[in-house]
Amino acid sequence: MSNEQDIERHTIAVLVANEAGVLARVIGLFSGRGYNIESLTVAETDTKENLSRITIVTSGTKMIVEQIKNQLRRLVPIYKVADLTTDGPHVSRELALVKVASSGEKRVESLRIADIFRANVIDSTNESFVFEVVGATEKVDAFIKLMEPLGLVDVSRTGVAAIARGANPL
Amino acid sequence: MAQHDAQMTGAEILLKALVDQGVEVIFGYPGGVVLPIYDELFKQNRLRHILVRHEQAAVHAAEGYARSTGRVGCVLVTSGPGATNTITGLTDALMDSVPLVCITGQVPTHLIGNDAFQEADIVGITRPCTKHNYLVKKPDDLARTVHEAFHVAKSGRPGPVVIDLPKDVITGRGEYQPPSRMKTKYKPQVKGDLKAIEKAVEMIAAAKKPIFYVGGGVVNSGVAACQLLTQLVRMTGYPCTQTLMGLGAFPASDPLSVGMLGMHGTYEANLAMHGADLIINVGARFDDRITGRLKDFAPNAKKIHIDIDPSSINKNVMVDHAVVGDCAHILEDMIKVWKAKQCRPHEKALKEWWAIIDGWRGRNCLHYENSNKIIKPQYAIQRLYELTKYKNPYITTEVGQHQMWAAQHFKFEQPCHWMTSGGLGTMGYGLPAAMGVQVAHPNALVIDIAGESSIQMNIQEMATLCQHRLPVKVFILNNQYMGMVRQWQELIHGGRYAESHMEHHPDFVKLADAFGAVGLRATKPGEVDDVIKEMISVDRPVIVDVRTDASENCFPMIMPGMAHNEMVLGPEENVKVEPGSDEGGMVLV
Numbered sequence: 001m002s003n004e005q006d007i008e009r010h011t012i013a014v015l016v017a018n019e020a021g022v023l024a025r026v027i028g029l030f031s032g033r034g035y036n037i038e039s040l041t042v043a044e045t046d047t048k049e050n051l052s053r054i055t056i057v058t059s060g061t062k063m064i065v066e067q068i069k070n071q072l073r074r075l076v077p078i079y080k081v082a083d084l085t086t087d088g089p090h091v092s093r094e095l096a097l098v099k100v101a102s103s104g105e106k107r108v109e110s111l112r113i114a115d116i117f118r119a120n121v122i123d124s125t126n127e128s129f130v131f132e133v134v135g136a137t138e139k140v141d142a143f144i145k146l147m148e149p150l151g152l153v154d155v156s157r158t159g160v161a162a163i164a165r166g167a168n169p170l
Numbered sequence: 171m172a173q174h175d176a177q178m179t180g181a182e183i184l185l186k187a188l189v190d191q192g193v194e195v196i197f198g199y200p201g202g203v204v205l206p207i208y209d210e211l212f213k214q215n216r217l218r219h220i221l222v223r224h225e226q227a228a229v230h231a232a233e234g235y236a237r238s239t240g241r242v243g244c245v246l247v248t249s250g251p252g253a254t255n256t257i258t259g260l261t262d263a264l265m266d267s268v269p270l271v272c273i274t275g276q277v278p279t280h281l282i283g284n285d286a287f288q289e290a291d292i293v294g295i296t297r298p299c300t301k302h303n304y305l306v307k308k309p310d311d312l313a314r315t316v317h318e319a320f321h322v323a324k325s326g327r328p329g330p331v332v333i334d335l336p337k338d339v340i341t342g343r344g345e346y347q348p349p350s351r352m353k354t355k356y357k358p359q360v361k362g363d364l365k366a367i368e369k370a371v372e373m374i375a376a377a378k379k380p381i382f383y384v385g386g387g388v389v390n391s392g393v394a395a396c397q398l399l400t401q402l403v404r405m406t407g408y409p410c411t412q413t414l415m416g417l418g419a420f421p422a423s424d425p426l427s428v429g430m431l432g433m434h435g436t437y438e439a440n441l442a443m444h445g446a447d448l449i450i451n452v453g454a455r456f457d458d459r460i461t462g463r464l465k466d467f468a469p470n471a472k473k474i475h476i477d478i479d480p481s482s483i484n485k486n487v488m489v490d491h492a493v494v495g496d497c498a499h500i501l502e503d504m505i506k507v508w509k510a511k512q513c514r515p516h517e518k519a520l521k522e523w524w525a526i527i528d529g530w531r532g533r534n535c536l537h538y539e540n541s542n543k544i545i546k547p548q549y550a551i552q553r554l555y556e557l558t559k560y561k562n563p564y565i566t567t568e569v570g571q572h573q574m575w576a577a578q579h580f581k582f583e584q585p586c587h588w589m590t591s592g593g594l595g596t597m598g599y600g601l602p603a604a605m606g607v608q609v610a611h612p613n614a615l616v617i618d619i620a621g622e623s624s625i626q627m628n629i630q631e632m633a634t635l636c637q638h639r640l641p642v643k644v645f646i647l648n649n650q651y652m653g654m655v656r657q658w659q660e661l662i663h664g665g666r667y668a669e670s671h672m673e674h675h676p677d678f679v680k681l682a683d684a685f686g687a688v689g690l691r692a693t694k695p696g697e698v699d700d701v702i703k704e705m706i707s708v709d710r711p712v713i714v715d716v717r718t719d720a721s722e723n724c725f726p727m728i729m730p731g732m733a734h735n736e737m738v739l740g741p742e743e744n745v746k747v748e749p750g751s752d753e754g755g756m757v758l759v
Contacts, residue, residue: 032298070481076302
């Protein structure tokens with residue numbers, strides 16, 4: 001049984017008008033009301049209707065998450081808010097570019113692990129690799145953790161993109 | 171060439187759009203970038219412009235105008251400081267859900283971001299203190315933006331909307347679009363879900379210790395909503411309490427009214443909330459001044475919440491049943507369902523409930539020890555009420571003790587006659603708000619009940635009143651202190667009156683004279699009636715300086731962080747509260 005005070009993580013998909021300042025409104029809402037943002041991804045997804053999709057991973061009690069959704073719905077240029085975590089099964093993916101600089105056995109080991117994670121090498125020098133790894137947040141986390149002792153120097157992550165399973169649109 | 175003729179300048183488009191939106195009055199202050207708009211205003215006579223003395227006052231005046239008429243208030247200011255001066259007013263309007271459209275000038279688009287003269291990022295600054303805001307980038311977008319701004323301001327939960335207009339958009343040429351051509355995706359839910367309404371009615375009919383808890387949302391919904399609410403309450407025979415913002419939504423003289431609730435609400439209202447088995451919240455938001463300590467708020471009550479704003483539901487208090495929509499529609503449907511199902515209140519239980527409530531009423535919690543030597547502030551308000559009620563006056567207030575005494579002792583029978591800063595608690599609200607009310611109702615009696623400290627925050631507007639011949643009456647309860655601050659210092663901070671006493675005040679009678687208004691003063695209880703009568707008889711702005719008891723505290727009071735059943739009824743009760751005490755991880759304020 002979930003307790004009212006339990007902190008839950010939710011992935012929320014938001015369809016917004018692709019106009020200046022929308023992202024600032026969303027971020028301002030979160031900072032102004034003290035909500036968490038664990039990950040936020042935004043890009044235009046519908047050029048005909050001029051819509052962008054924002055995927056937010058946030059956490060809070062049931063009451064707080066409910067508030068977040070309702071506060072988002074209140075913003076004028078926001079057309080749709082869906083809680084992928086509660087609305088049914090969904091899939092989510094994140095992409096990370098991971099730079100590892102090392103030599104000798106460490107360099108070879110990093111390649112082996114990349115292979116296991118099905119990460120691609122997208123840049124290589126004699127001293128470094130840039131790996132591209134795609135997967136659920138946990139997988140990306142695990143990959144980065146494994147690279148730490150192998151010469152990890154830099155990470156760039158996209159944040160989570162998520163979509164509901166099945167045939168229906170948002 | 172023909173097409174060029176069909177086009178208008180941005181300033182012309184703006185004024186045409188305002189007229190098409192039914193605007194009659196603009197509160198504003200000119201400046202550099204908005205001069206082309208003022209030039210257009212000069213050439214026409216359909217829009218009346220009220221020249222204020224400070225832009226904050228323009229917004230409060232528009233609030234007073236909006237709240238006393240149910241229409242959208244309109245403000246026009248210049249860029250930079252003109253626009254930043256509106257922030258307090260906009261925030262006030264957002265907190266109290268007042269529909270406004272505020273037009274701010276902006277530097278030309280090519281200079282935006284260059285730290286130009288009188289430039290401020292107003293869209294950025296006002297984002298958290300408006301319902302929505304716009305930066306218009308070309309004249310062709312202007313008319314559509316204005317129409318949508320009015321739609322957004324008044325639809326759903328009302329609120330302030332800012333339109334930022336760069337100078338090149340004001341002077342450039344574009345095409346006008348009538349309101350009928352406006353397309354918007356902003357369509358808040360207005361009708362309530364019928365199944366949810368039926369369930370609410372069932373819960374209401376089944377209750378044994380019910381109470382209606384009504385807020386400013388009912389007033390915002392309109393006079394019809396207030397009438398429907400009154401009808402429903404009378405059909406059930408249940409007690410009805412009002413929030414500070416909801417005063418007037420239900421007639422104060424009705425025996426079913428138990429008065430205001432909350433921090434300075436009545437004993438019977440707060441204890442009825444505490445003892446209730448069902449709370450029917452119509453258009454209120456379980457604000458912290460209402461609930462007291464959340465953990466002990468209405469422990470045995472099921473809660474129904476009717477609100478147009480879904481984000482108000484389950485924000486502070488988890489409710490058992492919610493109906494989202496405009497309360498006018500929902501109340502109408504509830505009455506229909508109540509009649510169709512032939513609901514009857516639980517007669518025996520209700521009789522017992524009223525007996526308990528009448529016992530609480532018997533405590534006469536608003537009682538105070540009157541004096542024949544010194545003017546008690548409560549006495550001054552009571553006399554003001556008795557001597558002006560035949561004129562059905564509009565009352566505005568500033569913020570503090572006088573505001574609470576006004577809420578307790580002035581009785582409101584109708585909505586839209588009570589304008590006060592509830593959510594933000596803005597000292598300096600009352601005088602400009604009264605100005606806006608008087609503009610909307612030129613022949614009505616409009617009184618700003620003020621404190622001597624609050625009034626000095628926007629006292630410059632006396633000049634506006636005189637210029638525009640607005641006979642607002644300013645009724646100052648002058649106790650030489652920031653009274654509410656002093657009260658908290660006495661009760662919570664060991665009587666250390668840090669900076670709550672103003673050593674020096676202006677002579678308000680001479681000040682009135684200096685502005686060209688009339689100044690009156692009462693220093694003894696016997697003089698109160700005379701100055702009030704004289705105040706009413708003067709057809710000019712008046713300042714009445716009523717010298718009241720400086721040590722009087724406002725009771726009853728729920729001390730910060732306490733629960734409804736822990737009210738302090740008067741000074742004879744020993745009050746001990748630690749400042750900033752911590753309970754369950756929450757600092758009490």
